[in-house]
Amino acid sequence: xxxxxxxxxxxxxxxxxxxxxxxxxxxxxxxxxxxxxxxxxxxxxxxxxxxxxxxxxxxxxxxxxxxxxxxxxxxxxxxxxxxxxxxxxxxxxxxxxxxxxxxxxxxxxxxxxxxxxxxxxxxxxxxxxxxxxxxxxxxxxxxxxxxxxxxxxxxxxxxxxxxxxxxxxxxxxxxxxxxxxxxxxxxxxxxxxxxxxxxxxxxxxxxxxxxxxxxxxxxxxxxxxxxxxxxxxxxxxxxxxxxxxxxxxxxxxxxxxxxxxxxxxxxxxxxxxxxxxxxxxxxxxxxxxxxxxxxxxxxxxxxxxxxxxxxxxxxxxxxxxxxxxxxxxxxxxxxxxxxxxxxxxxxxxxxxxxxxxxxxxxxxxxxxxxxxxxxxxxxxxxxxxxxxxx
Numbered sequence: 001x002x003x004x005x006x007x008x009x010x011x012x013x014x015x016x017x018x019x020x021x022x023x024x025x026x027x028x029x030x031x032x033x034x035x036x037x038x039x040x041x042x043x044x045x046x047x048x049x050x051x052x053x054x055x056x057x058x059x060x061x062x063x064x065x066x067x068x069x070x071x072x073x074x075x076x077x078x079x080x081x082x083x084x085x086x087x088x089x090x091x092x093x094x095x096x097x098x099x100x101x102x103x104x105x106x107x108x109x110x111x112x113x114x115x116x117x118x119x120x121x122x123x124x125x126x127x128x129x130x131x132x133x134x135x136x137x138x139x140x141x142x143x144x145x146x147x148x149x150x151x152x153x154x155x156x157x158x159x160x161x162x163x164x165x166x167x168x169x170x171x172x173x174x175x176x177x178x179x180x181x182x183x184x185x186x187x188x189x190x191x192x193x194x195x196x197x198x199x200x201x202x203x204x205x206x207x208x209x210x211x212x213x214x215x216x217x218x219x220x221x222x223x224x225x226x227x228x229x230x231x232x233x234x235x236x237x238x239x240x241x242x243x244x245x246x247x248x249x250x251x252x253x254x255x256x257x258x259x260x261x262x263x264x265x266x267x268x269x270x271x272x273x274x275x276x277x278x279x280x281x282x283x284x285x286x287x288x289x290x291x292x293x294x295x296x297x298x299x300x301x302x303x304x305x306x307x308x309x310x311x312x313x314x315x316x317x318x319x320x321x322x323x324x325x326x327x328x329x330x331x332x333x334x335x336x337x338x339x340x341x342x343x344x345x346x347x348x349x350x351x352x353x354x355x356x357x358x359x360x361x362x363x364x365x366x367x368x369x370x371x372x373x374x375x376x377x378x379x380x381x382x383x384x385x386x387x388x389x390x
Contacts, residue, residue, distance in 0.1 A: 034147055035133050035336030036109045040327050043081035044335075046320065047103035049113035049123060051091035059091050062115065065310035066137070070112065072304055073320035080324040089114050093122035100126045100134070108132065110335045112319045115312075117143050124148035133340060135319045135355075137312060144359025149340065151315045153350075153363050155187045155266060158287050159194035159235075161365045162264050165285070165379055166233045167200045171262050175203040175231035177222060177247065179210040179238050187237035187266045203231035208243070215243055216250070223254035231261050239267035240275040248280025258283060269370060271311070276373045287365040289314075290351030290381035297349035318348035344385065351381045 038044050048070050050063035067086055074082050085106060087099035096119035100111055104127050111127065111134045114120050120136035121143040127134070128147055136143070139152025166174060174195055178188040188205065195202050204225050208218035226234055234256070238244040248263060263284040270276055270288065288294075297317065301309040325346060326334040333339055337357070345354025345362070352364035367379035 034131055035333065035339070036131050037332045038109050038327070038335055040080075040330050040332070040334065043083040044109050044323075044327055045083045045085060045107045046323060047100070047106075047108035047111045047113075048084055048086045048316070049089050049096055049099055049103070049111060049119075050086060051115055051119075052086075052088035053095075054091035056091065062310050062312070063088070065313040066113065066115075066316040068305050069301065069309055069313040069316040070320045072301060073317040073324070077321065077324040077328075080328050082320065082324060082327070084320070089119055091116055091119065093118045096120070097122040097126035099123075101130075104130045104132050110135065110323060112316065112323070113137055120148060120150075133335065133337060135323075135340075137315045137319075141360050146359065147337075149355050149359045150361060151319055151353075152312065153289070153365070154360060155190035156193070157361065157363055158266055158365065159187070159190040160197065161287050162235070162266070162285065162367065163191065163194040163198045163200055165367050166235075166262065166264060167198045169262075171232035172198075172200040173203045173229070173231055174200050174233045174235055174264075175226055175229055175261075176205045176235050177237070178205070178207050179243055180207045181210055184210075184237040191235050191237070191266065203229040210243065212246065215246055219247075219250045219254055223251050223256050226251065226256050226261055233262040233264050235264045235266065237266045239265070240269060240271065240278075240281075244269070245275075245278050245280065248278065248284065252280065270368070270375050276370055276375065281370050282373075283369060283371065285367055285369055285378070288368055288375075290364065290366055290383075291368075291375075291377060293347075293349055293351055314349045318346070318350060318353065321348060322346045347383065352384060354385060 050066050051059035052063040070084060074084060087103055089096040089099050096114045100123040114123060115137045117138045117140035120138045124134045124147050134148045136148060136150055137152055138150045139154050141154050144150045176188050176191050178184040192202060206222045206225050208215050236244055236247055252258060265284060265286040268288060269281050269284060269286040297314055298308060326339050341355050341357050345352055353361055355361050364382040366377050366381035368375050369378045
C-alpha cells in the first residue's frame with residue numbers, strides 16, 4: 001500500500017543465564033483466586049493450543065515454533081514435571097473452544113495459548129466454569145479478564161514505557177499521529193492514556209486515511225500541526241510495513257525538524273532489518289524486549305532446532321517456564337489467579353513480566369534509538385519491578 005518515494009519525493013556453547021523463568025522475589029503464591037488444586041509431586045498436565053492445521057501456511061510454522069519453545073522451556077526446568085499436551089486449533093475460535101474443553105477433560109490444569117484474540121476469547125469462555133486459567137499468546141487487552149490472561153506485549157505497556165521516557169527527557173508535549181483503522185486507533189488511545197498518566201501534555205492528534213494518496217494529502221496539515229503545537233515528540237502508531245516509512249520521510253520534507261520534535265514509534269522499527277536503513281527513522285525511538293535475554297533465547301533455540309524462532313515463540317517459553325516456577329513452589333494453589341498475579345512477577349527470555357488481575361500484563365522494555373542504521377539501546381530494560389513505573 002505504501003512505498004518510499006523516489007528522489008523527487010524521496011526518500012552452542014552459550015552461558016544461557018536466565019533462560020528459565022524464575023520468580024523475581026522469594027514469595028509463596030497463595031490466597032484466594034480461580035484455578036485448580038494441583039499435586040506438585042506428580043507431572044502437571046499443561047495444554048498448549050497452537051494454530052496447527054490452519055489454511056494459512058504461516059500458521060503451521062508459528063505452531064511448530066511455539067511448541068518447540070515450550071519443549072525447550074520444559075527441558076530447562078529443574079525439579080518440576082510438566083506433561084505438555086498439544087492441541088491443534090487451525091487458528092479458528094470454534095476449534096479452539098473444542099480443543100480447550102477436550103484438554104480439560106483430559107486433565108489439563110492450565111491452558112497455554114491460543115494465539116489469535118477471537119480463539120483465545122472462545123477458549124476462555126469454553127472453560128470458564130471448569131476452574132482453569134488461560135495464558136493466551138494474544139496482546140489484545142479487550143479479551144483479557146476473568147480466566148483469560150494475555151502474554152503478548154500490549155500497546156498500553158509500550159506506550160507507557162515510551163511516554164514516561166519522553167517526559168523524563170524533557171519532551172513532555174507529545175503529538176499523536178495515527179492511521180484511520182481499528183488497530184491504529186487502539187494504539188492512539190493507548191498513547192493518549194499514557195500521556196495522561198505520565199504527567200505529559202497532549203500536543204494534538206492527527207489522523208490520516210490509510211492509503212498512499214491519503215497520507216500524501218494529509219502530510220501538510222500534520223506537519224503544520226506539529227509545528228504550531230510546539231510538539232517536542234511525535235508518536236506514530238504506524239509500523240514499518242505500513243505508513244511509517246512515508247510519514248518519517250515526508251514530515252521533515254514539510255518542515256518538521258526532528259531535533260526539535262523527536263520521532264517515536266509504538267511498533268518495532270527494527271523489523272524487518274532492512275527498515276533500519278530508512279532515512280526517516282534515523283534517531284527515532286522505539287521499545288523492544290531486553291535484547292541480551294532475547295538474543296540468548298534465539299541462539300539457544302537455533303542451536304536446538306536449526307532455525308531461528310518465530311518472533312513470538314518466546315511467549316511460549318515464558319509461559320511454560322512461569323508455570324514451572326510456580327509449580328516448583330510446591331503449593332497446591334500454584335496455578336490459581338492469585339498465584340499467577342503475584343506482584344513481583346517473573347523474568348523470562350523477553351525480560352521481566354508480570355500478569356495483572358485484570359488479565360493484562362506488564363513487561364519491562366528497553367528504549368532503543370536507530371543511529372546510522374544500527375539499533376542502539378539508550379535506556380536499558382529494567383530487571384525487576386522494584387522502583388520503576390511500568
